[in-house]
Amino acid sequence: MAYVTEHNTDYDPVFSDYIALLKPRVMSLVVFTAFVGLMAAPISLHPVEAFCAVLFIALGAGASGALNMWWDADIDAIMVRTKMRPIPSGRTSRDAALGLGVALSGLSVLMLGLASNWHAAGWLAFTIFFYAVVYTIWLKRMTPQNIVIGGAAGAFPPLIGWVAATGSVSIESVLMFALIFMWTPPHFWALALFMRSDYDDAKIPMLTVTHGRKSTRRHIMVYAMLQSALAVTLAFTSVGGMIYLTIALICNLIVLRNASLIWLRNEADAEADNFKFERSFFKFSLLYLFLHFLAILAEALLSPYGLGGW
């Protein structure tokens, strides 16, 4: 692998450069979903223990983000979306990212084990390994299913939050995992449709490159249907209720409509309006996940007052 990035030795990294290595935007999603998983669990933790659990899950996610930046420094330098990251822009060295990633991985797993339980710590260790090794190092540059497999790593936080509270995996935690797992591929395939030169230039085998754009549009439709089925199923478990069901029905109707608009149109139409539907699908899918988990949180917080849950 040829590295195109050189650390600018005249520049000393500032603290925020190290924070940027942890992918704070991804961490915010991890914090939110892990917190919801923890709050929705039938066993409640002391607020300090809950805070520690969410903090160390987020730290683990940050560690895997740093390891991802360490390995992908060469392709990050090519893609417009990623070339201002700390390593390609010369603000930090690859070694610093590796050191930070390894140190925080160990610290986060150890501390989650001590603060919550070793079952949750085991899941966190597996998630870091899965994202950094299985996805980043092994599959990302090898298979067009990269985003499907990689999506699993981002789907684990609510399950880890649940296990941190209860000590075991349940159908609810698996369904929360499955919802994010199914949500991830269409979200990134929509991005790949309108940011096409990025992935082409970096030679990442995205579905748009290997199977064509028409096939990608079909895949988005199929995954949107699976995602909708899972989202509605979650409503009928112990974490669901009327609030969640109402939000899930509305959001999934919008997603299915948006996915069908992407599926049914051709490239000429998409280019003519600068990928309007693909962009709106991408933007709405961020809100979609937030609203689903917010609804689960609302059910959990309102159930002591007889308002949430079934």
Add this chain to the structure above:
Amino acid sequence: MAIRVESEMHRRRRSQNFGVAICLVLFIFLMMGLSFVKLTNSGPVEGYDHAPRPSMEEIDLK
């Protein structure tokens, strides 16, 4: 050896060092809080001293 006047490197790395210091202090307080919660919320702690105790003996419910 006398303490040197602040060098140019210290000035450049101030942000880095300051950030690490804050993280370490917060970590210490977090560990103190967590230890306090764990100790106050756990049940009675008994160390094993190789001597039979009533709490270790099986109760015959028959």
